[in-house]
Amino acid sequence: MMTDSPSGGFSRRRFLTSSGAIGALALAGCTEQSSDGSDGSSGNNGGSTDSSGSGQLSGEITITGSSTVFPLATAVANEFQKQHGQVNISLSSTGSGGGFSNHFCVGNAEFNNASRPISSEEEQLCADNDIEFHEIQVATDAVTVIVNTENDWVDCVTPEQLRQMWRADGASTWADVNSDWPDEPINRFGAADTSGTFDYFNEAILGEEADHTSNYEATEQDNLILQGVQQDQYAIGYFGFAYYQSNTDAVTALSIDNGDGCVEPSLETAKAGDYQPLSRPLFTYPQKGALAEEHVAEFARYFIEQSANTELVAEEIGYVPRTEEAMQEELDALNEVIDEVQ
Structure with missing residues (x-):
């Protein structure tokens, strides 16, 4: 027990x-x-x-x-x-x-x-x-996008920016997404393709017109996503909100701007329907x-x-x-x- x-x-x-x-x-x-x-x-x-x-x-x-x-x-x-x-x-x-x-x-x-x-x-x-x-x-739930705590160039992203980072033919470096960001490789950690989180992220962010990149560390274990992002300044990852809520000091959660300003992932924003398009x-x-x-x-x-x-x-x-x-x-x-x- x-x-x-x-x-x-x-x-x-x-x-x-x-x-x-x-x-x-x-x-x-x-x-x-x-x-x-x-x-x-x-x-x-x-x-x-x-x-x-x-x-x-x-x-x-x-x-x-x-x-x-x-x-x-x-x-x-x-x-x-x-x-x-x-x-x-x-x-x-x-x-x-x-x-x-x-x-x-x-x-x-x-x-x-x-x-x-x-x-x-x-x-x-x-x-x-x-x-x-x-x-x-x-x-x-609120699917939560995380970055390393030493990432000082981004605290809010749009769905389109996430699409560039995670699509198969998308950005290779942070600077490819925003020229003010570092010209360093985007190191990705996310859910395996057997995961419902993978499916939901695919649908909500990539849509039917793009495939999820295969250039990332795929796993069913949230702790491995956390560890990967925690150890790499240029990493990004995603998983369910509950695991982030238990590790708020280890990584930084990005807010999402879906057209009405930046909204951070939380129980309140998910319940209110404000955290879009990643509440599910x-x-x-x-x-x-x-x-x-x-x-x-x-x-x-x-x-x-x-x-x-x-x-x-x-x-x-x-x-x-x-x-x-x-x-x-x-x-x-x-x-x-x-x-x-x-």
Whole structure:
């Protein structure tokens, strides 16, 4: 199990620092009973109770997918297992696309996390393997562009400048983008092409008319992007906001000028819709068939309930939580699916 912070909450900084290097977790055997001897189930909004009447859930859950959603899913799983210690949850940070293609859509995972919607090709792969799924939005993220702390020539960029830096036939040096910038090579660190962050950045910044450069250090591990930029004055990188929020002293985040002035990445600007075009929804996808099993259904309900938990999602992990109204709509939709399969 992950270690709790001294205040009793989940330590985002400790988790994000370690999980970036680990990439996979198996959570099991952690129980927490309430004072009345129950398993701590809330029973609200149609979730977190064992409808079998046994009072004890058990079983296995495998979760794959997005490295961006990974910290949130791990925190949720950690808290779920305090209530349901006989549910074993295995999480792997495979990238959104890697999770869909190699695990979820071939029947080897009950959930796949994603930092962009499932693609038509992935939908077809799931259909070919008789895998039906249900989409759940769990938070909103702000893709964050970072530079070295010794970079003293830029603190705000436009999408067009980012396009020049990251397109296949684009700029080679900083001076190619702006003649006032150093005539030094742009050293890039970013998400691998199996990552939903890669897909989203591609769509939001490069669009259909340009390909992402292959001249960069590609990885699924945010800590490697951080380290690369941290060690190179002329480096640039991008990853989810939560990892930046846990490492604000290590690198500098660039503001984005999308036509209305420079806007820095933050929970507030992402929630307000001002941080454009790099704020994005985050998802988890359960298999519909797996929701026939009570422990899987309960975890899906719990994940949705926690998506509106400001302390967990915003303060401990670093994403924009769902509103209570949006959370309830997601929960109602999930319960309809569960009713169909159970």
